[in-house]
């Protein structure tokens with residue numbers, strides 16, 4: 001497993017065009033390209049179109065939404081790059097949420113075996129998590145991120161102004177990954193999240209909190225780029241969370257990724273108490289808080305087999321065993337926690353019986 005101590009340059013700015021101009025200058029004229037998605041294109045690109053046109057940058061636009069994080073969309077980007085003469089020394093600028101940065105990062109990292117890409121994340125979730133750390137990928141066969149690569153963007157340009165146009169659901173979806181960062185590494189970060197007023201957002205304060213979250217992500221990425229060990233911390237809540245997300249998708253009642261992670265964290269806090277002695281009083285308080293923000297995905301007993309089956313595809317599994325990342329306490333992780341089917345069913349039953357807030 002390759003470890004890496006290098007990571008992309010992360011730039012916080014309220015003037016993304018200035019930063020972009022400096023990056024574009026590093027590449028040959030005509031060899032810089034732009035990928036975005038429909039909604040971001042409509043809301044934000046009118047402010048960028050003149051700039052990109054003046055730099056001679058061509059754009060490909062993908063339909064918005066998680067169901068477009070798929071092979072056909074990758075092909076669309078590959079074709080665009082191919083038809084416009086992209087080569088190994090080219091740069092692809094990705095502007096969008098996590099769907100787009102995962103997808104276009106994957107397209108860039110595989111086209112001609114990999115060209116540079118730069119992420120400009122436009123959702124909270126992509127600013128604190130998806131655009132950073134080099135996991136790229138697409139969903140395949142009903143499974144989350146089933147095909148992907150590890151390749152870091154050359155830079156990530158974070159501008160909190162983009163967050164002024166995202167809706168409340170997408171804001172709190174991103175918030176779940178921040179809560180995860182607090183739980184796995186930083187009680188201080190968790191405390192600031194508990195008191196942050198996200199009904200009345202102070203964008204300067206938000207930028208600082210985003211920075212704290214990104215620091216947690218960077219720590220694990222820098223120490224274990226290809227997830228051989230401690231990077232699995234960043235997957236807390238995701239073994240169950242991805243199963244909930246896939247189940248909801250196949251039952252035509254999709255949930256946002258961060259919501260699924262919140263449901264997954266509730267389930268895995270239960271397992272954390274049983275397997276690692278996570279304090280019960282704190283577990284109760286956290287679950288109540290999460291239920292209050294995220295509500296519940298209602299599940300039935302007959303869903304348990306399917307959820308378990310989905311978990312058997314988790315990327316942390318080894319030798320047919322389902323491995324969770326669990327917490328002995330806030331800020332401490334225990335990776336590779338193998339749980340048997342019976343215990344997983346107990347956890348699902350615990351989740352099922354919770355009363356929505």
Ligand SMILES: NC(=O)c1ccc[n+]([C@@H]2O[C@H](COP(=O)([O-])OP(=O)(O)OC[C@H]3O[C@@H](n4cnc5c(N)ncnc54)[C@H](O)[C@@H]3O)[C@@H](O)[C@H]2O)c1
Nearest residue numbers: 039064097098099122123125126129130135162165166257
């Ligand atoms: N690579 C990683 O490490 C990593 C980490 C976490 C999540 N992810 C992935 O990220 C994806 C979720 O990302 P997401 O939550 O950003 O979803 P998303 O990209 O689908 O964006 C959410 C919604 O917000 C819209 N949107 C984007 N920017 C906007 C803006 N500035 N204003 C208004 N609307 C805007 C989009 O069109 C979409 O409707 C999932 O596929 C998840 O698996 C990847």
Ligand SMILES: O=C(O)C(=O)C[C@@H](O)[C@H](O)[C@H](O)COP(=O)(O)O
Nearest residue numbers: 129133135144145231234235238315
């Ligand atoms: O960066 C990581 O490592 C993560 O696990 C971050 C997660 O929030 C993210 O959802 C990631 O895409 C999940 O990866 P996967 O390997 O479980 O598909």
Ligand SMILES: [Zn+2]
Nearest residue numbers: 177238257261
């Ligand atoms: Zn996630």
